[in-house]
Amino acid sequence: MKKFLAIFLLLSASIAGFAQNARTVTGRITEPDGTPVISAMVIQKGTTNGAATDLDGNFSIRLSGDVVLEISSIGYETANVSVPSTQNVVDVILKQDAELLEDAVVIGYGVQNRRDVTTSIVSIKSDDLQNKTNSDFREMMAAKMPGVQVMQGGGRPTGDVTVRIRGIQSATAGNDPLYVIDGVPTESSVFSQMDASDIASIEVLKDASAAAIYGSRGSCGVILITTKRGAGEKPVISYDGYYGISQVSKKIDLLNAWEFATMFQEARNGSYLYNVPTGTISDPYADRPQTYHRSDNVVDLYLKDEAHTMTNTDWQDAIFRLAHTTRHAVSVSGQTPTVKYYVGANYLYREGTIINSDYTRYSARANVDGKKGRFKFGMSLSPSFSTEHYVESDSQYNSNGIIASALMAPPIFPVYNRDGSYNWDMNGYLRKHQWDTQCNEVLNPVALANETKDYREKITLVGNAYAAYEFIKGLEYKITVGGDYYGFARDYYRPTILPLRGNKYIEVVPDAVMAEDPNAHTTAALSQPSAKAWSYHYFHWNIAQQLSYTHKWGDHSLTAVAAYEAEKKINRTMSVQGAGTIGDDKIQTTKGVTLDIDNTLNNLTNYGFDSWLFRAQYSWKGRYMASASVRGDRSSRFGSNNRLGIFPAASIGWRMSDEPFMQNATWITDLKLRASVGQTGNAQIGNYDWLALYGISTIYMGDGNSVVNQVYPKQIQNADLGWEKNTQYNIGMDANLWQGLLGVTVDAYYSRTSNMLFNVPVPDASGFGTSNVNIGSMENKGIELNLTSRKHFSSGFFYDAYANWSLNRNKVLHLGDEDAPLIKTDSSEKGFYITQVGQPIGCYYLLVQDGIFHNQEELAKYPHFESTQVGDFRFIDVDGDGVMEADDDRAIVGNYMPDFYYGFGFTVGYKGLDLTAAFQGVYGNEILNLERRYLCNMEASSNMMKLSLERFPYGELNRATRKSTGNNGASMSTFHLEDGSYLRLQNLSIGYTFPKKWLSRAKISNLRVYLQGTNLFTLTNYTGYNPEVNRRPGDALRPGEDYCSYPLSRTFTVGVNFNL
């Protein structure tokens, strides 16, 4: 209260002073060349008294006495001007701030002014990365940059991110962009360990001309990370932290116990009536020939339970929870005349929304830069350590998958028995109690999550050191030595108390015993515990020497760089696996276990690169710009006949707005046209793909108990294996209209990948089914649009809005000698993918389901499978030959690649208050929802989705029967294919920045508090957890499959940032 009073008095005093000697001061704020600076803030220092400049740069302000005016505008250096009481006109020239990251763009082996960039590069600055609740900072790039698609495969607390730039460039080599931290190429595994608070900017080199400077690794785009360096005269201590709670953003709508019982009985009756057409559903179970014709009395009891008093377990609720997240980040930065420093430390603890999963990360960074005369030097060091308790979220029900088990477990069984022990009825009670009703066994997912130990630890150490010397002005030599170490260790233990899956591992209690003892329950056999220890670590080093030259004369400006670099990566893996003793969980490591010889090993692999490059950039008055570069790479990954690749690029730019004829169009603040062409390569293949290799494993040859080694050929030599080359053309336009009121960037590109590394199917008669050859080509073409609008009003209101839209079309052009299509199966091996000339890569290739057969007449009229019955799926006779055949009647029915994707968002603020919203969307991608083959197969062999109630004759889905006929829901068709389009409110936050004057007494220079919601809602028709799911992000030929994945979470956070 006292404080407020003091502030009030202070304000009154100033107003009083104002009243005494007030005068109006006017002036004009311009750039050095006289261009007016619009919307610059002119503030009497230490007060809230201020004004903004108009369209001509003019302002007027009421002042009294000797004051200092602080004049600021984004992109300019802030000026402080003393105005003595005698002065009434103040004209100020603001200098553009070249140092400000807002204008400088990191382009790889150098920095370029944003104005002069002639290639397609997008960036994000640190402000956009602040305070977001994601573990992996790449999630924050989602929908912020056109042409950059960031996909969240799942909601693991560590993050689960895939980045694709301008579509899919390669069929069988990787499609991940190259990541470069502070100039040193790095593995993406190090990335998830970085904390966003240490990042100053992220640049994405999208077109080949920009990426060609990274040559053989540039074809999927390059992401450059620049970390924060010291700045500011006074040391600044920053803190930011938040606390959040998360829950799954979606649950799948499943049958409750009574609905399950209905479907369970109906499916078995359905099977009975199919096999015994003369039967009726009132026939006693025991008289039916097959046990799967029979329901079980514990299930049938539910059909009489009208009061709904019996057990009804929501297994999803049982494995999901409200999860907590905490984060702290502290940093100190500053500079002296000779040294700049930035030191930061971060902590993140994030619980998963599945029980017993969490992630903890500690990381730190020290960046130091020094200068003595012409000599510059510096180093960065960034260690991190993280631990994760992992749960088996993405596996199937038969390999301990927690989500799959929870979705499939019958709701009629409880999680726990009355005595508090885990219930195991879901592991086959319905196959043993009366008879084998053929209900799939699953393990209790709560027990799986809680009792399995899967602990993972990562250590990273990323660092580099550089020294530079400027011989003459503009000519600098620089050597950088960088390295990154990554260590991963995993301890896995599946205890003896978790039984194996299958009814043979449980004993059920006979009904008679149960009647006596209500606490009696199914018991499960102890299993043989399995223990695994696995570690992987690598060291990667890079040495780069660089000679750069910058020269300006008259209206000309030239920058040139030449560099040579070499790098090597050494990977080591170690694995120890074995089985322990039944009944003994005392030691939960591999000590004392019976080793699994084939999986107990260590391995060492490595690869090397060396490269040289040249680049020159020329500009005349900033109006005509040209750039050319060439890089040569050699890599150990390629065959000895094809080891060297040369990657040239060129680009030009024209700042039209600087032309004399444009000077009258004052509404055009800036207009630049760009064109570029470049060639890049893809080296994301295995380290030894070109070598002839023999594998070794043990076999038994019938000699007592002795085991011998067999050596078998496993790879044919291919000395011609070479680079996959990508040639890309890009044209673009950057426009700034009405002084930032509207910013427009448009890019159009065409890229063609040739010499595509293709694991083409070859005749099995050659010994192998596939062979890796440089054959085939593919194109991507697209349009990207980015709009921005920002304005600060003198009233203190401001807004900043953006919208982006990206379209990419992929087409396979050539697939080797015969252009034979590549057909691949999905995880169930029932559905297919096809990669075919003239079509996008990895299309779904499925039977086309078209309703059901409602009656015998319909069945008689249309081609169908031999086993198809009334109530089964009707499929389209695609080839029109009047015969339904699984092989001939499949069609290309969609693709995981979206038609387009987009993002938009805004920040609005008034004085200290700000509100930010960010949306992201994808349109026209299809997902193969494999989980439906269990959850919507009408077999009631497990619990099912509510959707299954729409079965024939009640709805338009197939009839209920335990044994599907006619390729019903248990086989793959378009019934399993769903539209993955969505629009998501990715982020909504409201913050308040306290006025500085309130804080100055507490020596706080900045204080902001905020409330934030992440992933608040998603509009989609997709019935699974996440419409972006992709089971195999690394496999371009088989994308977009949902076969259980960690659901995304919805998070609410409250946080604070302050600077001292």
Added chain:
Amino acid sequence: MKKITYILSLGLLMVSAASCSDAFFGQYPSNDITEGNFYQTEEDFNQGVYSCYAKLKTQSGFFISELAFRADEAYLESMAVSTQDRYDLDNFQENSSNPILSAVWAAWYNGIYRCNDVLDHMTEDMLSSAKMAQYRGECLFIRSWYNFNLYKVFGGVPLITKVVSPSEAKGIKRCSADEMLERLETDLTEAIKLLPQTRPSEKARVSKIAAQAMLGKVYLTFKKYPEAQAIFAEALKDPNYGLMATTADAFKVANKMNKEFIFALCYNKSNDFGHGYWWSTNTDVEADRHIPSEPTAALFDKEKDNRWPLIHDFIKISSSVYAMPKWYDTYDATYTTQVGNDFPLIRYADITLGYAEALGLGGNIPAAIPYLNMTRTRAGLAELPATAMSESAFRQELADELGREFTYEGHRWFDLVRLGLAVDYFKSLGYSLDDHELILPIPNAQIEIYNNDSILWQNPGY
């Protein structure tokens, strides 16, 4: 001037550094053997030969299960998600994309490739003549095994006799029946010369009699009865092999690799090279278990034939596991799926019954009867009189005896096809089986890869 010197020397520094040596790129994996350091010693070749044997096991399920479903020994009543492919084969609804067929095609050709890789690398200066003979004989034998099976399942197939590149492979067309016979005859005849007379201590390895037996079966398949008679007669002279007292004795786990097992897949549960129970069920209610199938059961005289209990009297292992006695081994209580039965691919009974077939279908039925009786009498059945019987009666007797002797050993389908009984028989059981289905469709994916009907064409009818 000084500055320029600096710059020049710096440039030189960069250029000199810019030449990583070839060693920098000569990166090799630690856990793989590469072309350059293999096939140097006798033991290297031995390990290569092991790999040829190892490949036999990867498709054991085809012989143990799938062929029984294809034949009348087992059937699936209705399809389920997991058994669709088997169901299709079982019910003669096979199509060319059936993964079971593409898997055997790929595995057998990979096996041929392994044999060829060893054969191509082997030169006399690298091995002793004894080892050279043995390894070459084994590779020829195993390659013939794959070729013979490819022929029985798919008809004529491309014959690969050395390591070929993928593009070379595309030019090798399906062979005719004569070419296949010639290949098998040549390779097996050489193998018979090269292979040792006695079985090595590694009992999975073959000896001479295995190659003789296979060549005999090849002749039977190609209806070359005189040649078959000669080679079986030769094989019958081998004193090291013979019939055990009963079929049950031959299959007892205690009698592993006895004199009746000529060529088998060897398993061992005590060194982690065991397998799961074959043909076990989870119920002992006969109506529910369908094993043995009704047509198989009909072959047996259930009172007299001691081979009937071997496939019928299931042994309870636990409340939900019942093991077929033929494939019984004591239960491993750790629940790991480890039992240790060996799976015979050629038994001595193949030779006795093969000789009977060669004689009988070669026109001398009375001479054939004693050989047909050998397995009958040890099973407890009455001898058939060595009198003239019609060829069709003999054919039926032989088929039935083969069906009883080799139940669940993967023989039945090939026997019925070879003896020309399959189509009528399966029709009598109510199936619709057409002549063209006696061989199965070439995997469609392969047809598409060749994309050339004059090199790799689909079998007619598919």
